[in-house]
Amino acid sequence: MIAALTLLLVFQLVGEVIARALALPIPGPVIGMALLFLALLVRGGPGEDLRQTSGQLLQHLSLLFVPAGTGIVIYGDRIAAEWLPLVVALFLSTFLALAVTALVLQALTHKRPKPTTEAGK
Amino acid sequence: MNPNLEEIWVYLSTSPLLGLTLTLLAYQAAFWIYKRVGFHPIANPVLISVAILASLLLATGTPYQRYFDGAQFVHFLLGPATVALAIPLHAQWPRLKSMAGPLLIALVAGSLTAALSAWGIGALLGGSRESLMSLAPKSVTTPIAMGVAERIGGLPSLTAVLVISAGIIGAVAGRSVLNRLHIGDHAVRGFAIGIASHGIGTARAFQVSEQAGAFAALAMGLNGLITAVSLPWIMPWVERLFAS
Numbered sequence: 179m180i181a182a183l184t185l186l187l188v189f190q191l192v193g194e195v196i197a198r199a200l201a202l203p204i205p206g207p208v209i210g211m212a213l214l215f216l217a218l219l220v221r222g223g224p225g226e227d228l229r230q231t232s233g234q235l236l237q238h239l240s241l242l243f244v245p246a247g248t249g250i251v252i253y254g255d256r257i258a259a260e261w262l263p264l265v266v267a268l269f270l271s272t273f274l275a276l277a278v279t280a281l282v283l284q285a286l287t288h289k290r291p292k293p294t295t296e297a298g299k
Numbered sequence: 300m301n302p303n304l305e306e307i308w309v310y311l312s313t314s315p316l317l318g319l320t321l322t323l324l325a326y327q328a329a330f331w332i333y334k335r336v337g338f339h340p341i342a343n344p345v346l347i348s349v350a351i352l353a354s355l356l357l358a359t360g361t362p363y364q365r366y367f368d369g370a371q372f373v374h375f376l377l378g379p380a381t382v383a384l385a386i387p388l389h390a391q392w393p394r395l396k397s398m399a400g401p402l403l404i405a406l407v408a409g410s411l412t413a414a415l416s417a418w419g420i421g422a423l424l425g426g427s428r429e430s431l432m433s434l435a436p437k438s439v440t441t442p443i444a445m446g447v448a449e450r451i452g453g454l455p456s457l458t459a460v461l462v463i464s465a466g467i468i469g470a471v472a473g474r475s476v477l478n479r480l481h482i483g484d485h486a487v488r489g490f491a492i493g494i495a496s497h498g499i500g501t502a503r504a505f506q507v508s509e510q511a512g513a514f515a516a517l518a519m520g521l522n523g524l525i526t527a528v529s530l531p532w533i534m535p536w537v538e539r540l541f542a543s
Contacts, residue, residue: 253460
């Protein structure tokens with residue numbers, strides 16, 4: 179577990195250094211994820227230790243958002259002042275993004291079988 | 300107060316131990332509830348944990364910063380957890396590769412919808428410019444959204460709260476929206492929730508299936524990428540277009 183955690187931190191560190199060195203707008207951990215993914219493609223897959231540790235970390239991914247989410251206590255006033263546009267935009271826009279993405283992807287990947295008369299074209 | 304109790308309280312309120320322990324206790328309680336209701340999305344563990352902790356902070360008058368001094372140890376793990384998303388991505392790679400074209404088209408459609416509809420709906424309802432620019436990047440992961448908001452004239456701190464809210468909304472209501480549209484494929488469901496609700500949506504998707512989780516992780520990463528690159532030049536253009 180410690181070896182796997184070390185490996186994850188090393189990839190994050192390299193990602194952070196690249197993001198800063200090249201002044202990229204992408205966060206270091208996202209670059210670290212891309213690099214680890216490439217390493218896994220080259221190596222053919224993760225070892226047992228890395229698979230287990232990452233599985234445990236991702237199973238409780240929700241927990242990791244709790245400290246930042248609790249920050250809502252600071253912005254209570256601002257949200258109270260503009261709650262209507264903020265709340266309606268958040269709900270509707272999230273539903274729209276879900277629906278558009280799902281419908282486009284569904285339409286492109288689950289094509290209905292074409293009639294046989296069109297098969298030759 | 301008894302001098303001993305006072306001493307204990309002074310110790311607890313200045314040590315990171317209390318904030319950290321409370322975060323884990325609140326999450327344990329939230330997860331217990333989540334499990335009790337059969338992982339129904341309405342009992343989202345982030346939502347319940349935040350509600351418990353925010354109530355505690357407000358009731359005791361504890362400043363957020365003091366709480367965060369302890370909770371930051373949990374917050375820090377977001378970095379290695381993001382890197383760890385490479386493992387499920389790799390496991391789903393054959394399926395991802397076979398869907399590359401459709402995924403890219405859905406990514407562009409979903410990403411533009413997420414940003415422009417948030418801006419447009421907020422504008423129609425009279426939101427201030429700062430709020431609108433904080434809303435636009437609300438569907439991408441927190442660090443990217445804060446950076447984008449700063450560049451386009453939003454408030455990064457407000458953006459962080461909006462991002463977490465969009466995440467919780469997608470994680471809670473995503474299932475019923477997607478069921479209503481008759482989307483059954485876990486790959487499609489995961490990808491949509493990753494686009495709309497970044498890491499919190501991804502966390503929920505992993506609780507449903509590894510396939511949904513991997514597609515959500517991919518969508519979250521790609522959406523962050525194209526939003527970071529495209530919004531800073533799209534938003535000024537959109538504003539000019541609707542200025543008159």
